[in-house]
Structures are given as C-alpha cells and as structure tokens.
Amino acid sequence: MYALKQRSLSLSMAKLQRKKASKKGLILRKASAMFREKGFAATSMRDLAEAVGIEAASLYNHIRSKNEILEAICFDVANIFNTNIETIESSNQKSIVKIDNLLRFHIRQMIENYEEVYVSDREWKHLDEPYLSNFQTQRRNYRKKFASIIEEGIAKNEIRKIDAPTAVLIILHAVSGIESWHRSKAKINAEELENNMVMIMIDGLRKQP
Amino acid sequence: MYALKQRSLSLSMAKLQRKKASKKGLILRKASAMFREKGFAATSMRDLAEAVGIEAASLYNHIRSKNEILEAICFDVANIFNTNIETIESSNQKSIVKIDNLLRFHIRQMIENYEEVYVSDREWKHLDEPYLSNFQTQRRNYRKKFASIIEEGIAKNEIRKIDAPTAVLIILHAVSGIESWHRSKAKINAEELENNMVMIMIDGLRKQP
DNA sequence: CCTACCGATCGGTAGG
DNA sequence: CCTACCGATCGGTAGG
Numbered sequence: 001m002y003a004l005k006q007r008s009l010s011l012s013m014a015k016l017q018r019k020k021a022s023k024k025g026l027i028l029r030k031a032s033a034m035f036r037e038k039g040f041a042a043t044s045m046r047d048l049a050e051a052v053g054i055e056a057a058s059l060y061n062h063i064r065s066k067n068e069i070l071e072a073i074c075f076d077v078a079n080i081f082n083t084n085i086e087t088i089e090s091s092n093q094k095s096i097v098k099i100d101n102l103l104r105f106h107i108r109q110m111i112e113n114y115e116e117v118y119v120s121d122r123e124w125k126h127l128d129e130p131y132l133s134n135f136q137t138q139r140r141n142y143r144k145k146f147a148s149i150i151e152e153g154i155a156k157n158e159i160r161k162i163d164a165p166t167a168v169l170i171i172l173h174a175v176s177g178i179e180s181w182h183r184s185k186a187k188i189n190a191e192e193l194e195n196n197m198v199m200i201m202i203d204g205l206r207k208q209p
Numbered sequence: 210m211y212a213l214k215q216r217s218l219s220l221s222m223a224k225l226q227r228k229k230a231s232k233k234g235l236i237l238r239k240a241s242a243m244f245r246e247k248g249f250a251a252t253s254m255r256d257l258a259e260a261v262g263i264e265a266a267s268l269y270n271h272i273r274s275k276n277e278i279l280e281a282i283c284f285d286v287a288n289i290f291n292t293n294i295e296t297i298e299s300s301n302q303k304s305i306v307k308i309d310n311l312l313r314f315h316i317r318q319m320i321e322n323y324e325e326v327y328v329s330d331r332e333w334k335h336l337d338e339p340y341l342s343n344f345q346t347q348r349r350n351y352r353k354k355f356a357s358i359i360e361e362g363i364a365k366n367e368i369r370k371i372d373a374p375t376a377v378l379i380i381l382h383a384v385s386g387i388e389s390w391h392r393s394k395a396k397i398n399a400e401e402l403e404n405n406m407v408m409i410m411i412d413g414l415r416k417q418p
Numbered sequence: 419c420c421t422a423c424c425g426a427t428c429g430g431t432a433g434g
Numbered sequence: 435c436c437t438a439c440c441g442a443t444c445g446g447t448a449g450g
Contacts (some may be wrong), residue, residue, distance in 0.1 A: 263419065263420090264419070266421080266422090267419045270419070334427070
C-alpha cells in the first residue's frame, strides 16, 4: 500500500517534470503569457515561435493548431476548478466556510497560476466548436454549483438574503481583479491581498457600529 | 436666464440627435457591439462595414482608422466616469454615501451603456501610443481618486479598515461582472441587480447575528 | 459611396 | 527543426 502510493507519487512527479520540461509545455507556457498580454487574436504564431526560440513552422511539430493551444489552456484550468468545487461541495463544512474556501482557492489560483487562469477567463470566446459549447456548459455548471452553496447558506441563515447568482458573479469577477494587483508597482503581499479580499467580500465595506 | 437655459438645452439635444443619427455615430455604435462580442483584434473592417451596410472602403470617409474608433469609444467612456467622480468628490456627503453613489453609477453605466463601457474596460490594451499611455494615466488617476474616498471613509470610521486599492479593484471588477447578467437568460431586473450588488459590496455576504 | 487594388501578414503545409 | 511557400485575409488607399 505504502509502496504503491510512493510509486504513483513519483510517477506523477515524473509526469509533471516531463510536462514542464517538454517543448510542448514550453509552448503552452509562452502562449499563456502572450495571450494574456496581447490577447489570443492579436498574438501571431510567428510571435509565439520567436518567444519559444524556433521557427513558426516548427511549432506544428508539437501542436496541431493555434486553437488547440487555447483549448489546452482553457480546459486545464476548467479541470482544476471543477475538481476543487467537487471536493468542497461534498465536505461537511458550514456554508460560510465552503464559500470562504472557494474564494481563497480562486484567489490563490489567480496569483499562482495567473497567466493560464486569466487566459481561460478572458479569451475562451475564441474557442472553436465543439469546444466553445463544451466550455460554456462547464462554466455554467460551475456557477450553478457555486450558487447552490450560497443558497444553502441562505437557507441555513449563515448568509444574507441576496440573489445567489448575483453573488457568484460578483465573487468571480472581483477575483479576476487580481489582474490589477499583478500590474501594480506598489503591491501589498499575496497574503494581505487574500485576507483583504476575503474580508471585503464576506463582511462588506461598511464598518459595523 | 430661462431662455438661455432653454436654448442651450435644445442645442445640446440637437447635437445628441445629430450624433445619434449620423453615419459616424452609427459606425461607432456598431463597432462597440462587435468589439464587445468578438474583441477588437478579431473584428475586421469588412465585418464592421457589413453591419453598417456599406463597403469597407467607405468607412474611411467617416473615420481615419480602426484604432480611431477604439479611441473614440475609450475616451468617451473615460470622460463620463471622470466627470461623475469629480462631482461626487466635491459633494458634501458622507464617505459611505459617496461610495454608494459611485457604485450605483458604475452599475447603471454598465447596464445602460453596456457595449461602450465594456469595450473601454476590456479592449483598451489595443490602443496605440500616445493614446495608450494617456488612457492608462486617466485610469490610474481615477482609481486613486476612488481609493482616496475609501481612505477618507476609513479615517472617519464609516468604513472597515481595509486596503483601499484592493477595495477599488474588487468594486470595479465586480461591476464588470454585469456582463454575465447581460448574457444570462433568466435575468433578474436591473433594479434588483443594482440593489443586490450594492448590498453585497457594502454589507458583505455573511449574515450578522 | 463604390470598384479595384496595394503590400503586409496571417495560420498552416510540403518536403526534406 | 528548417526553408520555401500557399491561399486567405487584413487595414487601408487611389481614383472616380
């Protein structure tokens, strides 16, 4: 049992290493950075090739098309968030704690996995069918799950009586504001940012008398 | 005095009418809709011309370049928000009321002037110099003013002790989430949306015991 | 406002 | 992984 766990652990480590070290991994990372900076449509395969250090034509030995890169980024990110919300959903915590956890997970992903998460959030419109519909469905389902957790909190009297989809919309978009934090020169540190964001979203701006 | 007011009112009405009815006005409105839907880079002048109902070459009798359209949209929106924040800044209201007013103004603009506001918020990166730097500066100054109002509220004990720039970032991005509301089929009405958003931002998600 | 057209650049392929 | 190249499309102009 122990040996098995060790083995599968080192296997997945090797897999991660391979992905990180591989040329395809490099292409994906450079593409994320460029799609975030200039947008998917404004990034040319020649720009990308230059960043990777090869000719444009050589990119096609590692990827099938420009759109396949975007697909890889978007669905990677979608999987990360889907896996997390399922774990939180099935936990036995109070609703307010579930929301706190979800919120912090979003914040950390936006800090640590910035380029990919940002691209997935802002550039998915450029996905081709059938990926576009698939992605939109996943997105809709994710938000429904999130809203359900909030509804549950309202029912249990832990959360204020608000429109749950509106709360989800605010939370998700507020988190994407971390983009401005990344850009700003006089950054507060990541921990302070996280705690400030959580405090504002959970308890609001107004000071209680 | 009364006659003067009447006259300038009808003059500006005529001006608005002219702008709305003119071909350039039409081009700007169609461009806003398409830039929002597909992004600036992915919208071609041929697409735009078709939406307007003329040939691509004919667009250039009304506008100088594709980028000039984006400039018109972005700076129009910037002016609207700058004018408003200056009015609010110099009013003698409590800080929490100023913030409430600012927030509601953003929400209403995002509902009533959706295409332009959205494009200005998401596509300004494609502005050319010197417009790009100019726009970024205006944006930075706007956020500083907004943060100052929050700082003022913290000093007066009306607002919780939070990092003001983080609060600004949350508010501005949360409001841009109205995009999801526009997209959604089962919309709550605009008034409910506004009140829910304000309640969540000002008083938070957690129900007070 | 149109027809006709420009050079530049795009994503992608053939062949080695 | 490169050289050489494809057809398509881009923003924009000339001339009427």
